[in-house]
Every structure is written in structure tokens, then in C-alpha cells.
Amino acid sequence: MRQFGLIGYPLSHSFSQKFFTEKFLRENIVNAQYENFPLATIESFAALWREHPSLEGLNVTIPYKKEVIAFLQHSSPVVQAIKACNCIRKFNNELYGYNTDVIGFEKSLLPFLKAHHTHALILGTGGASAAVQWVLQKLNIQYQVVSRKSKTIEENTELKASLSYDQLSNSIIESHTLIINTSPLGMFPNVNEAPPIAYDAITAQHHLYDLVYNPIETLFMKNGLAKGATVQNGLDMLHIQAEESWTIWNAKM
Numbered sequence: 001m002r003q004f005g006l007i008g009y010p011l012s013h014s015f016s017q018k019f020f021t022e023k024f025l026r027e028n029i030v031n032a033q034y035e036n037f038p039l040a041t042i043e044s045f046a047a048l049w050r051e052h053p054s055l056e057g058l059n060v061t062i063p064y065k066k067e068v069i070a071f072l073q074h075s076s077p078v079v080q081a082i083k084a085c086n087c088i089r090k091f092n093n094e095l096y097g098y099n100t101d102v103i104g105f106e107k108s109l110l111p112f113l114k115a116h117h118t119h120a121l122i123l124g125t126g127g128a129s130a131a132v133q134w135v136l137q138k139l140n141i142q143y144q145v146v147s148r149k150s151k152t153i154e155e156n157t158e159l160k161a162s163l164s165y166d167q168l169s170n171s172i173i174e175s176h177t178l179i180i181n182t183s184p185l186g187m188f189p190n191v192n193e194a195p196p197i198a199y200d201a202i203t204a205q206h207h208l209y210d211l212v213y214n215p216i217e218t219l220f221m222k223n224g225l226a227k228g229a230t231v232q233n234g235l236d237m238l239h240i241q242a243e244e245s246w247t248i249w250n251a252k253m
Contacts, residue, residue: 008061065127084127101131104241124183173201194219204228
């Protein structure tokens with residue numbers, strides 16, 4: 001039996017196991033199974049592979065997209081550039097790291113982009129944020145990164161100053177009509193939380209993209225809808241990146 005799974009902590013929010021289980025049934029893939037592996041610490045990572053010798057591939061979610069890189073023997077150019085990995089394949093007892101968030105985010109965002117979406121705010125500085133930054137650079141969309149504290153973060157090979165939520169004025173919100181939440185704020189079970197931005201400054205020109213997909217409609221999205229903005233959650237991105245993971249796990253090496 002071919003074995004695949006998801007690592008992260010906690011995993012109560014994850015849809016990946018359900019997605020792959022249904023995919024295997026729908027496509028009559030009878031020799032594969034997918035399960036969650038909640039790891040309280042990244043130190044359990046190596047033992048996971050020893051305890052599951054049939055394990056061929058993993059998806060990686062919060063909070064290990066950056067930490068897992070130290071365990072890889074090979075990394076794709078995107079992983080090397082953005083220092084975030086969310087897909088691992090074992091081949092000949094060596095681990096290969098990839099990032100499918102990049103593909104999932106770009107393909108899911110494009111149908112919503114308008115000509116006036118030239119400036120973006122990225123809420124959060126984790127592994128998903130790095131993937132979003134990569135895509136926005138590719139699309140020539142200028143952006144600012146927002147975190148709880150203003151700091152200098154590594155952006156590929158450059159340094160980019162990030163803003164704190166306290167520094168987000170109404171004028172900054174108004175001029176950045178694309179706002180992407182890459183943080184876990186609002187994720188189940190904390191559904192009454194939302195990034196602390198000035199939602200009164202949101203307009204019908206804005207598009208709010210929440211990478212959270214559980215719940216389907218987050219408070220961040222609801223606040224945007226109340227101001228006439230377009231919104232989307234991370235479910236399409238999840239589906240796209242999951243299918244890309246399956247392609248990676250089955251590709252000829």
C-alpha cells in the first residue's frame with residue numbers, strides 16, 4: 001500500500017485527508033492511502049519516516065513549512081528561493097522538497113485580478129506568505145508585508161521592511177486594493193478572529209483573499225463583503241496544490 005500524508009500541528013483544521021481519500025475513491029486508486037500526522041515538534045519528523053516505511057510523500061502545513069527544509073536532501077529552485085516547502089517526496093531513500101503553494105495561489109488568484117489591483121498587502125510572514133510574495137513579484141504587483149511587529153524580514157535574497165498592524169493607516173488600506181491573509185487568524189476553531197485592519201477603509205475596488213479555508217467564509221471575508229469587496233478563501237488553492245502534489249509524487253525521477 002502506497003502511503004501519503006500531512007504533517008503540521010494542530011491538524012484539526014485540515015481538509016487534505018478528506019480530499020485525497022475522496023480522490024482515491026473517485027479515481028479508483030486502490031493502492032494508496034492518505035492520513036494526518038500531527039507532529040507536536042519538528043524533532044519527530046525523522047522518526048515518522050522510520051515508523052512508516054511505506055510513506056512516499058508528505059504535504060507540509062503550519063508551522064513546519066520552513067523548518068522542514070533542514071531535513072531535505074534536495075530542494076526545488078522555488079523552495080531554495082522562498083525558503084518554504086509544503087510538499088515532500090521520498091525517492092531512493094532521499095527527500096525532495098517542493099512548493100505547490102506557489103502554483104495553487106497563482107492559478108486561484110488570476111480569475112479575480114483586475115487592472116486596478118496593482119498594490120497588495122500580505123498579512124503574515126510565514127511559509128505561505130513567502131509563496132504569495134513570489135507570485136506577486138512574478139505578476140509585477142507591488143506589495144507590503146504586514147505582521148504583528150514591524151521588523152525586517154528576508155525576502156528571497158533581499159531585505160524588505162514589513163509594517164505592523166498598528167502602522168496600517170486608512171490611506172494605506174485604501175491604496176492597496178488586494179489584501180491577502182496568509183496568517184492563521186480566523187482559522188477553525190478561532191472563527192471569531194480576524195486580522196486587525198481598518199475594514200472601514202475597504203471599498204468595492206478591493207479583493208480580499210483569505211488563505212484560510214476552514215471555515216469556508218471567515219470573519220476577514222465577511223468584513224470585506226460588508227464593504228462591497230470581492231472575496232475568496234483558500235479552498236481552490238488547496239485543491240490545485242493538492243493535485244500538483246499528486247503529480248509530483250507520481251512523476252518519473
